[in-house]
Amino acid sequence: IDKTGKSVIPCIFPNFSDGVGYEHHDFNCGVAVACDEQYYFGYIDKKGEVVTPMIYSYSEPFSEGLGAVRKNGKWGFVNAVGETIIPLIYSKVKSFSEGLAAVKINDNWGYIDKSNNMVVPCIFDSAYNFRDGLAIIEINGKVGFIDKSGKYVIDCEYDDAQNFNNGLAPVKKNKKWGFINLNGTLSIPFNYDNAEPFNKNRLACVKLKGKWGCIDKQGHVVVPFVYDYIGNYEEVLIVELCEKMGLLDIKGNPIEDNAIYKSLSRKYDQVFVNNGDIRTYSIALDGKYGLVDAEGNEVIPPRYDWLGEGFYNGLLLAGYV
Numbered sequence: 001i002d003k004t005g006k007s008v009i010p011c012i013f014p015n016f017s018d019g020v021g022y023e024h025h026d027f028n029c030g031v032a033v034a035c036d037e038q039y040y041f042g043y044i045d046k047k048g049e050v051v052t053p054m055i056y057s058y059s060e061p062f063s064e065g066l067g068a069v070r071k072n073g074k075w076g077f078v079n080a081v082g083e084t085i086i087p088l089i090y091s092k093v094k095s096f097s098e099g100l101a102a103v104k105i106n107d108n109w110g111y112i113d114k115s116n117n118m119v120v121p122c123i124f125d126s127a128y129n130f131r132d133g134l135a136i137i138e139i140n141g142k143v144g145f146i147d148k149s150g151k152y153v154i155d156c157e158y159d160d161a162q163n164f165n166n167g168l169a170p171v172k173k174n175k176k177w178g179f180i181n182l183n184g185t186l187s188i189p190f191n192y193d194n195a196e197p198f199n200k201n202r203l204a205c206v207k208l209k210g211k212w213g214c215i216d217k218q219g220h221v222v223v224p225f226v227y228d229y230i231g232n233y234e235e236v237l238i239v240e241l242c243e244k245m246g247l248l249d250i251k252g253n254p255i256e257d258n259a260i261y262k263s264l265s266r267k268y269d270q271v272f273v274n275n276g277d278i279r280t281y282s283i284a285l286d287g288k289y290g291l292v293d294a295e296g297n298e299v300i301p302p303r304y305d306w307l308g309e310g311f312y313n314g315l316l317l318a319g320y321v
Contacts, residue, residue, distance in 0.1 A: 001318045003278075003311065005291070005300035009048035011320050014039065027313045029062035031080050043067060043080065046315065052082040063095035066114065077101070086116045097129035100148060109137070111150075120150035131163040134182070145169075145184075154184040162197050168217060170195035170204070177206065179219075188219040196232070201250045203237075205230045212239075214252065223252040233273060247273070260296040268302070276310015291316070 002008050013034045026032060031043040031051055042054035043062070052059075056069040066077040066085055076088035077096075092104040100111045100119060110122035126138035134145040134153055144156035145164075160172035168179040168187055177195035179188035194207035203214045203222060212230045214223035214237065223230065223237065231238040236255065237248040247255040255261070261281070264271045270284040281292040283302060290302035308317030 001300070001316055002314065003299065003316075008046065008315060009044070011318075012048075013044075015319060015321075026061065026308065026317060027315055029065055029067075029080065030313070031062055031067070033059050033061055033067075041069070042082075045080075046313075051080055052078055060095060063097065064099070064114075066096055066101075068093045068095060068101075075103075085114070086112070094127070094129055097131065098133065098148070100130055100135075102127040102129065102135070111135070111148075119148065120146070128163070131165070132182070134164060136161050136163065143171075153182075154180065162195075165197040165199070166202060166217065168198055168204075170197055179204070187217075188215070199232045199234055201232070201234050203232060203250060205232050222250075223248060235279075236273060238273060260292075260294075263296060264292060274310035276308075276312055276316070277314075278311050280310060280316075282307050 014037060027046060031045055033041060034044045034054070035041045036054045040054045041056045041059040042050055043052040043059065045051045052067070056071050058070045060068040062080065066079060068075055069078050069088065071088055074088040075090045075093040076084060077086040077093070079085050090103045090105060094102040096114065100113055102109055103112050103122070105122045108122040109124045109127035110118060111120035111127065113119050124137040124139055128136040130148065133147060136143055137146050139156050142156040143158050143161045144152060145154040147153050158171040158173050162170045164182065167181055170177050171180050173190055176190035177192040178186055178190035179195070181187045192206040192208055196205045198204040198217065202217055205212055205214055208225045211225040212227045213221055213225035214230060216222050227239045227241050229240045237250065239246050239248055247261060249255055261271060264281060264283060268283040268285050272282040274280045274282055279294040283290050283292055285302040288302040289304045289307045290298065291300035291307065293299050304318045305321040306319050310316065
């Protein structure tokens with residue numbers, strides 16, 4: 001549907017789940033994953049027309065102009081008109097990021113470029129997408145970071161890690177999480193039970209003694225450890241406590257003057273702040289979902305069985321069960 005609620009692509013494609021959520025439905029590089037009634041996968045454009053034939057056992061969202069596809073148990077990459085750019089010869093692949101994609105041959109991972117040149121040999125137990133020029137890799141149960149030449153920038157000494165963001169990355173050691181900088185120096189000590197990367201608002205959600213809070217890049221507590229969960233949406237923090245939801249600003253102050261949110265909460269059963277390209281609110285009433293704009297105007301009445309998490313490239317995913 002578009003921003004007025006008008007149907008752009010009718011509800012004719014079968015629903016599917018990637019086991020995590022529905023983000024694989026969203027448009028990327030102008031195309032989106034779709035499947036036919038036999039659950040063969042391909043891609044459609046914003047008009048709903050099939051641009052890549054539905055002949056694959058699975059396909060993943062496009063990234064940097066290419067989409068990962070699987071057929072006969074092997075993976076490769078196609079472009080938006082269905083041409084095979086990288087042959088389906090790999091045991092598994094991950095999407096292109098910063099010009100490289102992680103690929104698996106037999107039991108080991110390495111990296112190729114868009115010409116299918118093996119840039120980093122398949123010597124790792126696991127490998128992940130590049131971010132800020134570095135990628136997480138795993139050997140013998142320990143993780144570290146390499147650059148695009150395959151050189152170790154941060155040795156494999158951690159039990160777990162997440163990508164760098166804002167110059168810091170969460171890493172796990174001896175069952176505790178802390179943060180390192182791009183040189184591998186520990187910037188924030190291993191104090192936490194769980195940790196998520198820093199967001200653009202320069203806050204990171206961390207867990208301590210069963211409760212979530214937020215810290216800044218100096219490790220100072222901005223939001224105290226009192227919440228059951230915190231979602232960092234850059235402009236606002238959505239917090240959960242005793243199965244109730246609320247909003248905080250990025251300084252950790254309750255948003256009591258959010259008249260729109262409070263007004264919507266009185267009218268509808270549930271209200272969600274969407275995390276898309278534009279600020280919108282999803283609303284639920286009697287088991288159906290609709291949409292409200294940033295000014296609080298209902299633009300789509302509650303009529304869908306589910307909605308996506310927000311507008312991406314001008315379109316919002318909607319569906320009926």
